[in-house]
């Protein structure tokens with residue numbers, strides 16, 4: 001904990017969990033997708049939208065903030081699922097909240113609802129990346145795939161997006177095109193690439209078809225291989241030369257890491273492993289509006305799902321086009337590279353309802369609770385760290401004569417039985433710097449050296465951020481309060 005940042009430790013743990021295909025993950029996801037609307041104005045032929053029976057709705061801003069509060073280590077968020085994200089009028093505020101927290105944002109859109117006002121609002125909110133779905137550059141073919149859309153209008157909207165970005169002199173959003181490969185367009189991919197190359201586009205992502213509901217397009221693998229290989233050659237050539245970068249699903253498939261580092265959250269709050277599993281009536285690990293995410297992330301169903309990757313392709317993953325399953329035949333890294341809990345139960349630490357904006361001289365209390373039901377770890381030390389606005393880390397002790405230590409010291413030498421008060425100051429002293437304070441808490445193996453936290457970690461790393469302000473502007477405080485709600 002001393003040399004590496006806590007964010008880095010969380011990322012390393014995510015990687016190690018994936019590499020060892022562990023059944024539990026102590027780290028918190030750094031990338032999630034949140035479905036902000038499951039309502040759509042189109043009926044694309046390959047899309048599962050009309051097969052998914054979940055109630056149609058738009059995510060509220062409060063629900064979005066609640067979701068964000070459950071992912072303290074987020075670096076990137078996809079604001080879309082099955083539906084058109086621009087149907088949600090609160091998407092601009094959602095993007096702004098993420099932008100203010102340095103969380104990269106992106107979404108894919110059918111671009112039918114674009115106009116200058118909306119595009120400028122997206123740019124102003126700080127959207128990082130936007131992808132427009134175009135599956136054919138032949139207007140009739142496009143309109144037969146994207147039923148309800150109009151090719152000319154969508155291309156015009158794309159040009160308006162490029163123009164508005166230029167007029168705003170903004171580096172963001174990065175503009176991309178997303179194309180789904182299917183039997184209808186596989187012979188046209190070269191035309192699509194050539195057409196896109198003439199526009200000022202940064203990325204082209206050519207994905208495979210998820211066949212959960214659509215045609216069993218497995219023939220793509222045999223009959224279309226020749227076409228796909230030609231496309232591959234062209235992609236390689238373009239990637240070497242120009243500004244446009246193409247990502248092609250047929251190339252460099254890797255093992256899927258999403259069950260170990262990411263989640264998809266439907267507009268109704270259901271947690272599934274990915275957007276390829278967007279129908280929560282087929283797979284869902286829990287509901288984030290009803291449970292704390294930490295309880296879902298390592299519950300029995302999630303652990304079973306992760307474990308199943310060790311020996312076979314999980315049934316829900318069979319129609320997935322994006323990942324290779326070759327690794328099933330290769331040897332996995334040693335299990336010992338990660339902490340394994342034989343009882344499948346791990347400890348979950350959570351900061352409870354605490355304010356997020358404080359002023360000097362205000363009283364402050366910070367509480368922590370252990371929400372794990374059962375765990376096999378009883379011999380633990382509790383470490384609590386505070387990162388000050390200048391980046392320095394102090395360790396909270398239970399010793400009144402030295403409440404903060406610059407050296408790691410356990411706050412408590414056992415598990416928490418109920419809620420634990422970590423900090424209780426009648427007044428924040430005016431010697432405190434104003435700015436952001438990050439609170440972290442983690443269990444680790446009793447008496448283990450702090451230098452090797454990753455190996456000795458025994459719970460998630462709980463994180464909570466507060467703002468201490470000397471003379472804050474009312475508006476700024478409101479934004480902060482709104483973006484840091486804890487559950």
Ligand SMILES: C[S@@+](CC[C@H](N)C(=O)[O-])C[C@H]1O[C@@H](n2cnc3c(N)ncnc32)[C@H](O)[C@@H]1O
Pocket residue numbers: 040044046047048080081082083084085108109110132133178179180207208209210211214
């Ligand atoms: C479901 S849409 C939601 C966003 C927006 N409505 C759009 O069409 O861009 C997200 C992406 O999934 C793609 N898609 C739809 N059906 C698919 C399928 N069966 N397999 C793979 N991708 C699919 C769409 O083309 C789009 O690029």
Ligand code: SF4
Pocket residue numbers: 040041042043044047048049082083084110146
């Ligand atoms: S526009 Fe997007 S969400 Fe709507 S039907 Fe088409 S692919 Fe599905």
Ligand code: SF4
Pocket residue numbers: 256257258259273274275276277316317318320321322323
């Ligand atoms: S469906 Fe695909 S993306 Fe989702 S978990 Fe399975 S392999 Fe990964």
